[in-house]
Amino acid sequence: MTSTSSSAWARVQDSPWFWLLPAGLFLLVFYTWPLLDVVRLSFTNASLVAPDYDYTFDSYRRVLRDPSTLRTLKVTFLFAGGSVILKLVLGMALALAIDAGVKRGLHGIVLVRTSVLAAWVIPGVVVGVLWKILLSTSSHGLLNYWIQAAFGNSVGFLTDPDIALSTAILANVWRGVAFTMILLYAGLQRIPPELYEAARVDGAGAIARFRFVTLPTLAPVIFIALVLITIGGINTFDLIMALTEGGPARATEVVGLRVYQQVFQFMNLGRGAALAVLLLAVNLLMTLIYLRLLRINRKTD
Amino acid sequence: MSQVTIANVRKTYGSATIIPDVSLDISDGEFVILVGPSGCGKSTLLRMIAGLEAISGGDIAIGGRVVNNLQPKERDIAMVFQNYALYPHMTVADNMGFSLRLSKVPKAQIAEDVAKAAKILGLTALLDRYPGQLSGGQRQRVAMGRAIVRNPQVFLFDEPLSNLDAKLRVQMRAEIKELHQKLKTTTIYVTHDQIEAMTMADKIVVMRSGVIEQIGAPLELYDHPRNLFVASFIGSPSMNLIHGRVEGGHFVSDGGHRLPLPRATAGLEGRPLVYGVRPEHLALADDGFEVEIAVVEPTGSESHVLARLGDNDLTCVFRERITLRSGDRVRVRPEPDNIHIFDAQSGDRVIQV
Numbered sequence: 001m002t003s004t005s006s007s008a009w010a011r012v013q014d015s016p017w018f019w020l021l022p023a024g025l026f027l028l029v030f031y032t033w034p035l036l037d038v039v040r041l042s043f044t045n046a047s048l049v050a051p052d053y054d055y056t057f058d059s060y061r062r063v064l065r066d067p068s069t070l071r072t073l074k075v076t077f078l079f080a081g082g083s084v085i086l087k088l089v090l091g092m093a094l095a096l097a098i099d100a101g102v103k104r105g106l107h108g109i110v111l112v113r114t115s116v117l118a119a120w121v122i123p124g125v126v127v128g129v130l131w132k133i134l135l136s137t138s139s140h141g142l143l144n145y146w147i148q149a150a151f152g153n154s155v156g157f158l159t160d161p162d163i164a165l166s167t168a169i170l171a172n173v174w175r176g177v178a179f180t181m182i183l184l185y186a187g188l189q190r191i192p193p194e195l196y197e198a199a200r201v202d203g204a205g206a207i208a209r210f211r212f213v214t215l216p217t218l219a220p221v222i223f224i225a226l227v228l229i230t231i232g233g234i235n236t237f238d239l240i241m242a243l244t245e246g247g248p249a250r251a252t253e254v255v256g257l258r259v260y261q262q263v264f265q266f267m268n269l270g271r272g273a274a275l276a277v278l279l280l281a282v283n284l285l286m287t288l289i290y291l292r293l294l295r296i297n298r299k300t301d
Numbered sequence: 302m303s304q305v306t307i308a309n310v311r312k313t314y315g316s317a318t319i320i321p322d323v324s325l326d327i328s329d330g331e332f333v334i335l336v337g338p339s340g341c342g343k344s345t346l347l348r349m350i351a352g353l354e355a356i357s358g359g360d361i362a363i364g365g366r367v368v369n370n371l372q373p374k375e376r377d378i379a380m381v382f383q384n385y386a387l388y389p390h391m392t393v394a395d396n397m398g399f400s401l402r403l404s405k406v407p408k409a410q411i412a413e414d415v416a417k418a419a420k421i422l423g424l425t426a427l428l429d430r431y432p433g434q435l436s437g438g439q440r441q442r443v444a445m446g447r448a449i450v451r452n453p454q455v456f457l458f459d460e461p462l463s464n465l466d467a468k469l470r471v472q473m474r475a476e477i478k479e480l481h482q483k484l485k486t487t488t489i490y491v492t493h494d495q496i497e498a499m500t501m502a503d504k505i506v507v508m509r510s511g512v513i514e515q516i517g518a519p520l521e522l523y524d525h526p527r528n529l530f531v532a533s534f535i536g537s538p539s540m541n542l543i544h545g546r547v548e549g550g551h552f553v554s555d556g557g558h559r560l561p562l563p564r565a566t567a568g569l570e571g572r573p574l575v576y577g578v579r580p581e582h583l584a585l586a587d588d589g590f591e592v593e594i595a596v597v598e599p600t601g602s603e604s605h606v607l608a609r610l611g612d613n614d615l616t617c618v619f620r621e622r623i624t625l626r627s628g629d630r631v632r633v634r635p636e637p638d639n640i641h642i643f644d645a646q647s648g649d650r651v652i653q654v
């Protein structure tokens with residue numbers, strides 16, 4: 001009989017490590033190692049073109065002294081902040097509308113939900129290209145074609161440095177509002193309907209019910225959405241790459257894009273890595289806040 | 302005056318008729334309990350009175366004013382929900398004062414009213430707590446506090462005690478009744494627990510499948526159930542029902558057992574009937590009919606005995622402690638004044654002997 005060997009095998013199978021091994025290896029090879037390598041490279045003056053490099057703090061020093069770093073950070077936070085506010089407000093409006101529609105058994109709701117979700121599953125690059133086609137000032141820009149026909153002049157959605165960032169934010173919101181909507185909609189489902197009924201009996205109108213029942217009950221979810229959207233916003237790269245490539249006049253150059261440019265345009269691996277590590281630090285901070293909120297949530301449940 | 306008048310009220314959901322036609326008068330200060338099995342439409346009726354559910358037909362008037370199309374807040378009612386429905390992020394005081402705050406009552410006045418209600422319900426020490434920090438009974442009391450702070454014309458309760466354990470339920474039952482005696486506010490209370498109904502109500506409304514089967518004072522329903530449904534629903538343990546027919550001045554069960562009928566029963570001969578007698582109206586007596594003991598359950602104050610009469614189960618409640626055992630045969634006799642005869646087909650009571 002193979003009972004001893006099979007029981008040893010069973011013990012191996014019982015251990016959680018056995019089951020975590022494949023994913024752990026995968027993470028180690030494809031995430032942890034490259035991550036550590038980026039940290040290592042940030043302390044070098046490595047370049048994509050020269051094979052040799054030295055270890056130095058120079059990359060950090062130059063990144064921190066570079067005035068465009070500050071501008072990039074500012075653009076990033078404006079982009080992320082604008083996206084967060086709009087996504088939360090619009091996401092909330094959509095979630096409430098869909099919730100109300102579903103409760104009333106309206107038919108159009110499925111259509112609304114599907115189209116919002118469709119925008120979400122389209123890759124950022126494609127969204128960027130789509131919006132570029134829609135908003136371009138050149139002859140193939142759809143919207144400007146109509147504006148031109150109606151008013152005789154065109155709007156530089158993507159070419160005016162004062163407007164381009166707003167355009168990028170709008171495109172990002174259009175793309176990602178579904179995520180917020182799903183989070184908030186799920187949160188709404190957890191509010192007991194009797195709470196609204198009690199509020200109605202207590203004399204609360206729709207606005208008072210939102211303010212005194214929906215908002216406070218949903219607050220934990222809202223905070224979590226806030227952190228997640230912020231992380232997403234700070235890390236945006238693909239959409240902007242396709243939409244504006246950081247232009248015009250670097251008005252939409254977010255950190256992710258700048259890392260890319262440092263490395264692949266200026267071939268400056270060390271400085272790109274240093275910038276990436278800064279981005280990583282911001283992300284870590286946000287993640288810590290997120291985990292904190294999760295724990296608070298679990299406690300109040 | 303805050304009487305409630307329900308006239309020919311109907312409720313349909315699409316093609317499903319939940320309440321075909323209900324009429325009910327509730328006078329000022331009355332404590333009325335809607336009782337019936339699950340799904341009979343009690344909550345629906347209560348929620349239509351509250352304005353949480355639209356009515357499909359008929360009229361509902363509160364204090365002489367038809368409220369069919371009024372919002373809940375305009376109906377001057379307060380409601381206590383089964384799972385309390387307290388606002389989780391508000392303190393007990395804020396929960397109780399919420400309606401006053403919405404109607405822009407000055408803060409000082411709110412605090413005063415809340416303090417008064419809290420005192421009545423023994424909640425003064427808990428005013429700063431959040432609902433999550435309260436026990437079920439305390440939450441229930443806060444929910445009641447929220448209702449009485451507003452001093453409404455009518456209180457509506459929907460199974461307010463069903464989430465509490467048995468002991469607390471008995472205690473809260475007494476508290477609610479006491480509260481009603483103190484405030485004398487018209488109260489409509491929904492439960493599926495007939496003991497709650499019997500102990501608290503001035504008037505019980507027994508419902509089945511959206512239809513009112515009988516309306517009456519608790520003891521009236523107990524003594525004079527209008528039909529088999531009410532007879533078996535009211536009273537615990539429930540009434541013994543034996544199918545049979547009347548032959549030669551006796552009731553003869555389908556199993557051939559003869560049961561006494563103390564008075565003239567002319568005109569009942571021949572048709573299928575149901576003989577009803579409550580467990581507490583059976584007594585040990587040498588001149589009774591013979592039954593076989595199956596189970597004896599002493600509760601301390603009385604003895605519950607499950608016996609068999611042919612194919613029929615017969616529950617008896619005896620005041621005295623008895624030393625019978627399973628398999629013993631004894632003779633029992635129904636109290637002659639408490640025998641009910643129902644028509645087996647319609648279920649209606651035929652006579653009360």
Ligand SMILES: Nc1ncnc2c1ncn2[C@@H]1O[C@H](COP(=O)(O)OP(=O)(O)OP(=O)(O)O)[C@@H](O)[C@H]1O
Nearest residue numbers: 314317319337338339340341342343344345346493
């Ligand atoms: N929104 C609805 N749509 C369709 N049918 C409904 C709806 N709400 C309730 N019903 C039906 O109406 C009937 C009465 O429901 P109701 O809640 O009034 O019962 P109840 O007497 O309060 O029962 P319980 O003791 O279980 O609370 C049930 O058969 C239920 O299925």
Ligand SMILES: [Mg+2]
Nearest residue numbers: 343344345460
């Ligand atoms: Mg109910």
